[in-house]
Amino acid sequence: MSQHPTLAFIGAGNMARAIIGGLISNGFPADKIRASSPTVSKLADLASQGLFVSANNNEAMLSADIVVLAVKPQMFKAVLQPLAITAAKNKPLFISVAAGITSDSINQWLGGNQAIVRCMPNTPALVKMGANGLYANSHVSQAQRDQAERVLSATGLTLWVEQEEQLHAVTAVSGSGPAYYFLFMEAMITAAQKQGLTKEVATQLTLQTARGAAEMALLSDIDPAELRRRVCSPNGTTEQAVFSFQANHLDTLVDNAMQACASRSIEMAKELGDD
Numbered sequence: 001m002s003q004h005p006t007l008a009f010i011g012a013g014n015m016a017r018a019i020i021g022g023l024i025s026n027g028f029p030a031d032k033i034r035a036s037s038p039t040v041s042k043l044a045d046l047a048s049q050g051l052f053v054s055a056n057n058n059e060a061m062l063s064a065d066i067v068v069l070a071v072k073p074q075m076f077k078a079v080l081q082p083l084a085i086t087a088a089k090n091k092p093l094f095i096s097v098a099a100g101i102t103s104d105s106i107n108q109w110l111g112g113n114q115a116i117v118r119c120m121p122n123t124p125a126l127v128k129m130g131a132n133g134l135y136a137n138s139h140v141s142q143a144q145r146d147q148a149e150r151v152l153s154a155t156g157l158t159l160w161v162e163q164e165e166q167l168h169a170v171t172a173v174s175g176s177g178p179a180y181y182f183l184f185m186e187a188m189i190t191a192a193q194k195q196g197l198t199k200e201v202a203t204q205l206t207l208q209t210a211r212g213a214a215e216m217a218l219l220s221d222i223d224p225a226e227l228r229r230r231v232c233s234p235n236g237t238t239e240q241a242v243f244s245f246q247a248n249h250l251d252t253l254v255d256n257a258m259q260a261c262a263s264r265s266i267e268m269a270k271e272l273g274d275d
C-alpha cells in the first residue's frame, strides 16, 4: 500500500465534504479519494478537484482501503446491505460517521466479520480544526486503528474512547457542539446590533472573540473557569453579564441541551438499529 490509503466516501453531503476538504487542504491526494451518491451531477465539484465520483456505491468502494460511511443514519441499513458482497471480497476498513448507529448493526448489515471504526467527527474538519471521537470494534487490527487515526488526524483532534456507549456523549459535546457555538454567535450578533453596532461590526467582533477565547483556552495551562475570572474585574462590566447568565441558569440550560442530544443518539440506536 502506498503512503496514502484509497478512501471511498459513501454519501457526499455536509460531513463527507467537510472531511474531504480538510484532507485535501492537508495534502491528501484527491486522486486517492472516491465519492458516491445517487445524483452524480451533485458531485461535479468533487470530480473537478480530481476525485473519482460515481452514482454506484459498490463501484466507488471497489479496492478501497477505507470506506467512509457518510449517509444519514436513517439510510444506513438500505445503503449497507447491498455492499455486503463487495465487503466480504475486499475486506476494507469501514469508518462510520453516523450518529447513533452501532458497530454491531453496521457489521450485521455488511454481512459480518467487518472491521469497523465508528467516528463522531464535526464539520470544522473542513478547516482542519475538527474534533473526532473514535471507537474500534473487535475486528479492527492495530494497523487499521493506526491508519484510521492517521487519516482522521489530518482533519483535527482525534481521540479514542474505550466504550462504544461513550460516543453518545462525544456526539453531545463535539459532534453537535459546533451548532451550539454558532447559536451563541447568532445571539451575540443580534444583541450587539440592538446595542447599536452594524451587523458587519457585530459579526466580526463576535467571531474574533470566539476564536480568541478558544485559542487562548487551548494554548493556556489555565482552566476556562480561571480564564473567565480574569476577564471579570471586581465590580466591573463582565461580572454583570456573568451574574445574568448564572441567574438564568446557563449551566442547567447547557446540561439539559446536551442530555437531549445524547438521549436522541441513544434513541436512534434503538429506533434504527438491528442489535
Ligand SMILES: NC(=O)C1=CN([C@@H]2O[C@H](COP(=O)(O)OP(=O)(O)OC[C@H]3O[C@@H](n4cnc5c(N)ncnc54)[C@H](OP(=O)(O)O)[C@@H]3O)[C@@H](O)[C@H]2O)C=CC1
Pocket: 010, 011, 012, 013, 014, 015, 016, 036, 037, 038, 039, 042, 057, 070, 071, 072, 073, 075, 079, 097, 098, 099, 120, 121, 122, 123, 175, 176
Ligand atoms: N452534519 C454534521 O455536522 C455531522 C454529521 N454526522 C453524520 O454524518 C452523516 C451524514 O450527515 P450529513 O452529511 O449532515 O448529511 P447530508 O444529507 O448532507 O449527506 C448525506 C449524503 O448521502 C447521500 N445519499 C443519499 N442516499 C444515498 C445512497 N443511497 N447512497 C449513497 N449516498 C446517498 C446524499 O446524496 P443526495 O444529496 O443526493 O441525497 C448526501 O450526499 C450522518 O450519518 C450524520 O449522523 C456526524 C457528525 C456531524
Ligand SMILES: O=C(O)[C@@H]1CCC=N1
Pocket: 099, 171, 175, 176
Ligand atoms: O444532528 C445530527 O444528527 C448530526 C450528528 C452530529 C451532528 N450532526
